[in-house]
Amino acid sequence: MIKITTDSTCDLPRSLLEQHDITVIPLGIVKAGRLYQDGVDIRIEDIAAHVDAGGEITTTNAVNIADYEDVFRRMTQRYDAVIHFNIGMQFSSCYQNAKLAAEEVPEVYVVDSANLTVGHGILVLAAAEAAESGKSVSEILNLVEELIPRVETSFVLDRLDYMKKGGRCSAVTALGANLLKLHPCVEVIGGKMSVTKKYRGSMEKVVGDYVRERLAGRTDIDTRRVFLVDTCRTPGLKEAAKAALEADGRFQETVESRAGCTVFCHCGPDTLGIIFLRK
Numbered sequence: 205m206i207k208i209t210t211d212s213t214c215d216l217p218r219s220l221l222e223q224h225d226i227t228v229i230p231l232g233i234v235k236a237g238r239l240y241q242d243g244v245d246i247r248i249e250d251i252a253a254h255v256d257a258g259g260e261i262t263t264t265n266a267v268n269i270a271d272y273e274d275v276f277r278r279m280t281q282r283y284d285a286v287i288h289f290n291i292g293m294q295f296s297s298c299y300q301n302a303k304l305a306a307e308e309v310p311e312v313y314v315v316d317s318a319n320l321t322v323g324h325g326i327l328v329l330a331a332a333e334a335a336e337s338g339k340s341v342s343e344i345l346n347l348v349e350e351l352i353p354r355v356e357t358s359f360v361l362d363r364l365d366y367m368k369k370g371g372r373c374s375a376v377t378a379l380g381a382n383l384l385k386l387h388p389c390v391e392v393i394g395g396k397m398s399v400t401k402k403y404r405g406s407m408e409k410v411v412g413d414y415v416r417e418r419l420a421g422r423t424d425i426d427t428r429r430v431f432l433v434d435t436c437r438t439p440g441l442k443e444a445a446k447a448a449l450e451a452d453g454r455f456q457e458t459v460e461s462r463a464g465c466t467v468f469c470h471c472g473p474d475t476l477g478i479i480f481l482r483k
Contacts, residue, residue: 206335206344207283209275211267211298212242213291213466214325215433217459224332229275231298232265233465239265240465248435248468255472261366262469266297272305276312285311285341289328291466292318294395313341315348318395321467322431322479323357351481354426358391358400359433359477360414362407366472389414408444411476415448418478426481427454433461434476435468445476455480 210216212230221228230241235254240246242264251262272288279286288306293299299316306312315331317324327348334344387410389401401417403410419425430449436442442460449458463475 205283206339206341207279207286208289208328208332208335209279209286210289210324210328211291211466212464213296213298213320214289214328215321215461215463215467216325216329217461220329220459224329224336226328226332227275227279229267229271231267231296231466233262233469234265235262236260242465246465248463248465248473251465251468252437252473255366261472262465264296264466264469266301269301269305272302273308276305276309280309280311285313287313287315287331287335287341287344289315289317289324289331291320291324292316292392292395294318295320295397311341313345315345316395318352319355319357319392321357321359321463321477322433322461323355323392325461326355326431326479326481327351354482355392355479356425356482357477357479358389358414358418359471359475360387360389360403360407360410361471362387362438362474363472364388366468366470407438407474408440411441412444412448414476415445415478416452419448419452419454424482425454426483427456429457429459429480430455431459431461431479432476433463433479435463435471435473436476437473441474441476445478449478 209227212228230244233240233242233246290299293316302314306314317327331344386402388399390397391400434442
């Protein structure tokens with residue numbers, strides 16, 4: 205039997221994690237000088253309330269080598285092999301730490317997703333489904349290698365103060381976007397985040413335009429499944445995105461997911477994205 209493990213950054217819904225027996229290793233979240241575990245003893249609502257009350261924007265800590273090694277050792281006692289998926293190495297040192305831990309434990313294979321949030325999670329899910337169908341370690345690793353460049357991850361942001369604090373954009377960019385009421389669309393390209401468009405107007409309008417434009421005229425989309433991931437708290441935002449997906453009508457399945465604390469620390473509230481595979 206092959207065990208699939210992942211970091212909390214995968215943002216897959218709990219129902220899917222439980223259905224496929226996927227073990228999640230939480231990243232650290234530092235709020236007001238105290239260390240918490242993503243999704244265990246802190247939620248995105250806790251972070252938002254802290255920041256809204258005037259607190260500093262929280263920061264994230266990579267999983268350390270010892271914690272990875274502990275999980276890998278426990279899992280290899282029960283399974284023939286472990287395949288672990290990390291958030292992209294350009295975004296965190298989790299991958300390097302997991303690789304070092306895996307060197308100490310036989311039959312542990314570490315995958316750099318080159319992605320984040322459900323762009324990372326979509327690979328985890330594919331691997332879990334392949335393991336359940338009886339695929340070997342090499343077959344699963346080959347499948348994932350083929351899928352990584354096909355993952356399309358993008359999202360739109362309402363505000364940039366969280367991303368600025370996390371070092372993901374400059375103060376000048378943040379100020380300019382806020383003054384002009386611009387909402388950037390960020391896409392993961394080559395394992396890095398790039399701003400590919402800037403929208404103007406209310407977020408409800410932006411979200412609908414973003415989804416429609418991501419899909420319009422496309423013939424290269426694998427329409428079996430699309431993930432809608434968000435940190436929205438403003439009424440109507442997620443509904444606008446769902447309406448645009450339903451109007452497009454091509455996807456056989458829409459999976460809704462809530463982003464976790466690691467993503468929230470950098471993107472903040474009212475962020476929304478769609479993730480799918482290209483053909």
